[in-house]
Amino acid sequence: MKIEIADKGARPIPTLASIAERVGVSVNTVSRALRAPNTVRIELRHQINAAMEELNYVPNRLAGGLSGARSDIVGVVVTSLYYSEFASIVDTLQSALLEHDLQVMLANTRYNETQELRFVRSILSWRPAAVAIIGVDHPPKVVELLRASGAPVIEMWDIGGEVIDTAVGFDHTRVGAAQAEHLIAQGYRHLAFVGSVRDNDKRAQKRLRGLETAAAAAGLPPVIRHTIAEGGSPELGERLAIELLQQHSGIDAIACNSDAVAFGVLRALRNRGRRVPEDIGVIGFGDSEAASCVTPSLTTIRPDRERIGRLTADAIIARINGAKPRTTVVDWKLVMRKSTRRQP
Amino acid sequence: MKIEIADKGARPIPTLASIAERVGVSVNTVSRALRAPNTVRIELRHQINAAMEELNYVPNRLAGGLSGARSDIVGVVVTSLYYSEFASIVDTLQSALLEHDLQVMLANTRYNETQELRFVRSILSWRPAAVAIIGVDHPPKVVELLRASGAPVIEMWDIGGEVIDTAVGFDHTRVGAAQAEHLIAQGYRHLAFVGSVRDNDKRAQKRLRGLETAAAAAGLPPVIRHTIAEGGSPELGERLAIELLQQHSGIDAIACNSDAVAFGVLRALRNRGRRVPEDIGVIGFGDSEAASCVTPSLTTIRPDRERIGRLTADAIIARINGAKPRTTVVDWKLVMRKSTRRQP
DNA sequence: TTGAAAGCGGTACCAA
DNA sequence: TTGGTACCGCTTTCAA
Numbered sequence: 001m002k003i004e005i006a007d008k009g010a011r012p013i014p015t016l017a018s019i020a021e022r023v024g025v026s027v028n029t030v031s032r033a034l035r036a037p038n039t040v041r042i043e044l045r046h047q048i049n050a051a052m053e054e055l056n057y058v059p060n061r062l063a064g065g066l067s068g069a070r071s072d073i074v075g076v077v078v079t080s081l082y083y084s085e086f087a088s089i090v091d092t093l094q095s096a097l098l099e100h101d102l103q104v105m106l107a108n109t110r111y112n113e114t115q116e117l118r119f120v121r122s123i124l125s126w127r128p129a130a131v132a133i134i135g136v137d138h139p140p141k142v143v144e145l146l147r148a149s150g151a152p153v154i155e156m157w158d159i160g161g162e163v164i165d166t167a168v169g170f171d172h173t174r175v176g177a178a179q180a181e182h183l184i185a186q187g188y189r190h191l192a193f194v195g196s197v198r199d200n201d202k203r204a205q206k207r208l209r210g211l212e213t214a215a216a217a218a219g220l221p222p223v224i225r226h227t228i229a230e231g232g233s234p235e236l237g238e239r240l241a242i243e244l245l246q247q248h249s250g251i252d253a254i255a256c257n258s259d260a261v262a263f264g265v266l267r268a269l270r271n272r273g274r275r276v277p278e279d280i281g282v283i284g285f286g287d288s289e290a291a292s293c294v295t296p297s298l299t300t301i302r303p304d305r306e307r308i309g310r311l312t313a314d315a316i317i318a319r320i321n322g323a324k325p326r327t328t329v330v331d332w333k334l335v336m337r338k339s340t341r342r343q344p
Numbered sequence: 345m346k347i348e349i350a351d352k353g354a355r356p357i358p359t360l361a362s363i364a365e366r367v368g369v370s371v372n373t374v375s376r377a378l379r380a381p382n383t384v385r386i387e388l389r390h391q392i393n394a395a396m397e398e399l400n401y402v403p404n405r406l407a408g409g410l411s412g413a414r415s416d417i418v419g420v421v422v423t424s425l426y427y428s429e430f431a432s433i434v435d436t437l438q439s440a441l442l443e444h445d446l447q448v449m450l451a452n453t454r455y456n457e458t459q460e461l462r463f464v465r466s467i468l469s470w471r472p473a474a475v476a477i478i479g480v481d482h483p484p485k486v487v488e489l490l491r492a493s494g495a496p497v498i499e500m501w502d503i504g505g506e507v508i509d510t511a512v513g514f515d516h517t518r519v520g521a522a523q524a525e526h527l528i529a530q531g532y533r534h535l536a537f538v539g540s541v542r543d544n545d546k547r548a549q550k551r552l553r554g555l556e557t558a559a560a561a562a563g564l565p566p567v568i569r570h571t572i573a574e575g576g577s578p579e580l581g582e583r584l585a586i587e588l589l590q591q592h593s594g595i596d597a598i599a600c601n602s603d604a605v606a607f608g609v610l611r612a613l614r615n616r617g618r619r620v621p622e623d624i625g626v627i628g629f630g631d632s633e634a635a636s637c638v639t640p641s642l643t644t645i646r647p648d649r650e651r652i653g654r655l656t657a658d659a660i661i662a663r664i665n666g667a668k669p670r671t672t673v674v675d676w677k678l679v680m681r682k683s684t685r686r687q688p
Numbered sequence: 689t690t691g692a693a694a695g696c697g698g699t700a701c702c703a704a
Numbered sequence: 705t706t707g708g709t710a711c712c713g714c715t716t717t718c719a720a
Contacts, residue, residue, distance in 0.1 A: 013471075013492075013494060016697065016698065017698095025706080025707085026706070026707045027698080028700095029707075031699065032705090032706085035699085040705070040706085041705065056488060058468045058469050059469050059698080060469065062409040062470065062696085063410050063696070063697035063712090064699070066697080066699090066712045067700080067711075068698080068712080071406060076450075081425075081431045081432065081434060082428065082431065082432060084428065087428070087431040091424075091425040091426060095452065095454070103466060103470075104450050104451070105447060106449070107447075108434075108438055122447060123447075125402050125403050125405045127357075127405075144400060145402065148357075149357070149402070150357060233633060234633060267636075267637055288633075289607070289632075290604075290607055290632070290634030292578060293578050293607035293610065295639040359712095359713055359714085360713065361714095370690070370691045371714075371715095372690070372691055372692080373690060373691075375715065379715085384689075384690085388689090388690095403713090404713055405714090406713080407715085408713080408714055409696090410696045410698085410712090410714075411713075411716080412696085412714080412715055412716085690720080691719085692720095693719105694715105694716090697712105700710090701708100701710090703706100703707085703709105704705105704707080704708095
């Protein structure tokens, strides 16, 4: 579908030429007054600025970008915006990019690989100065397009595997392992994993694998898993927990794929009279704002989202300026609260 | 600062011309094969498509937009991305716009009017097909620029006052009044208002005014307010609640400017042995995912964010297609939970 | 059904 | 310090 800008009223949008005409100079001079002010006589500059102000001139970057073979758009592709999972990364990233006059073009794939391809294509069609994208696992065509575009590509949130160019994130397998190790240290032995795991949520899958591997290494029985490919929410967590407890009686610890799900798990346990952390331990992932506010407060993993946003911005600037690609590992930590605190 | 795209490796980015050359037709034909396929002989079309696929051709929309005097960018200006306040609106909005091949260019002002002006200018420089922006209160220059741009402008989240063009939102004064009325109905009489109210958060100011007016109308003593111009968080809520209780002993209900703040208020009250809802009632705003998961569960206001996102997308499409500007009021509701339930 | 040519609004290079 | 001119890659007449 082609879109036309609705009738823009009487006054046409001013161009460089209209400013030039008004002041009585060439387009060229006006252009330079903007980009290299000190190459233009000061009084002329004042006249030009005045004219621009008066006509509400706004440069046309479509033209500028086309001509200059440069664009100051950064494409940002995330898999979700809910629950602050990536919203705060985007927030920090875009603020940091702003310092360099880079504009964020946003796309949200909602964990859909078809959308991902479509969006990447769409973003590349704006000839972005760089692309930041969640994850390191993408369909081959996406990788091919990104490579062919020549733009620096920063993969965020996850690391490992085949990085296209530059990555800023952490090892999710280690997170899963840390969850298991923590639970084990608190004396839990019958672990379960619960949550929303969408097909393309490779990170969740890695965390689950880390959990399983660590549990096995400690000689624990296999991790019971009860997941579903829907969006995570307290309601989902509650439902999954109820089903889990019905089917498996021996479970004494539940690792959740997100805090939102964990909140629902806590509620389900409370409603069923299971004491947390005494009978069952619960650990989340994400450290959402409310994790410290539920009862009992939730032990969880806190990734440093703001740091990822900031470092991604740094990486973008560096790459644009010709620095070499590199992978940056960003710390996270396990925040222990009451939902797993068995020993005082 | 001007940005150059880092060295793009050996292979230059393919253009329409390169495809044309390869197939042995004119640029024109290739262009039409894309935009009006049925005006091109089918076998030619196949060849063209094959060439595009092989060369990983991605159209250059900078050029397309310039030439066509149209752009399929929608500028989206929000004041925050944290705490799902607007993240889910953006999420829904962009998904809906996608259906119409409209691209979202995002800006986050963080409640800073200088940034707002800067962003609006920046977005307009992309000649967007429309602009969606949070709020109806903007600096005069912003309004002027938006008007002059000729693009449809959809103001979201709030309504009332001087709408530039089209608005999709609700009356925040009414929300504040509803909070007061609910508290009063539950038997509370000494109201306080607590939270993060940034200088440019006109919506919060409206809600506060609504609360005060309704309290006064009911003959209650003046609402005690304790606010601060920082970002809202449970920690802030806890701190403000503690200070509030130290300075004012008679308070029996606290309205919070956000759920995040309310969570902290609940924690502060619990730690001080004040019973909720018996001694003190607490009401939030926003209905964050965790509101039903804290103890006691939080009574709050639930705006229909997804609906706002969807209706904004609809409004954008309608305006682009020449429909008249109009204001759409979106419902919200008060979700009563335990934090204010005094009567069974 | 296809192609030639004139822009779109800037930028960049070179000459004045 | 300023202006002329040739693009940037695509769309859009208008002819062929």
